[in-house]
Amino acid sequence: MALLDLPDTVRFILGVTGASKLQYVGHSQGTEIAFAALSRDPDLNDLIGMFAALGPAAYLAHVKSPVKLLEDLSEDEVHKWFGYNDFLPRSDLLPIICEDSMASTCEDVLFLLCGPDSGNTNKVTMATHRDCNDASGFCA
Numbered sequence: 001m002a003l004l005d006l007p008d009t010v011r012f013i014l015g016v017t018g019a020s021k022l023q024y025v026g027h028s029q030g031t032e033i034a035f036a037a038l039s040r041d042p043d044l045n046d047l048i049g050m051f052a053a054l055g056p057a058a059y060l061a062h063v064k065s066p067v068k069l070l071e072d073l074s075e076d077e078v079h080k081w082f083g084y085n086d087f088l089p090r091s092d093l094l095p096i097i098c099e100d101s102m103a104s105t106c107e108d109v110l111f112l113l114c115g116p117d118s119g120n121t122n123k124v125t126m127a128t129h130r131d132c133n134d135a136s137g138f139c140a
Contacts, residue, residue: 002036007044014047021049031056065115 013022026034031053038045070078098106 002033006037007041023050024048025052027054
């Protein structure tokens with residue numbers, strides 16, 4: 001995606017719009033793709049006026065979670081242990097654990113996976129984790 005998709009998409013958009021530069025907003029994997037594309041294709045840097053990197057997924061230096069232990073595993077090893085699907089697939093268990101009456105249990109599970117940060121956790125975010133546990137955060 002970084003090698004072909006992003007550079008081709010940027011050039012296509014600029015060709016259609018006639019603009020000389022575009023503004024790029026990436027989130028999570030979108031930031032990772034942009035960082036890789038911009039480092040591999042120096043000409044691409046001249047085509048992007050501003051790059052907003054929201055929630056970059058590639059930098060693990062400050063992660064305070066057992067998930068950090070996975071950074072030394074190869075991609076094949078990660079897929080061997082966790083498969084190729086969602087890391088937190090939809091299940092009947094998460095809504096039960098994250099009921100308002102069990103908010104502290106839900107918080108403990110999230111802290112185990114994501115690292116402790118009670119300053120960013122409240123009943124509203126608990127409901128979001130319970131009801132919208134896809135990577136995109138989309139609630140259907």
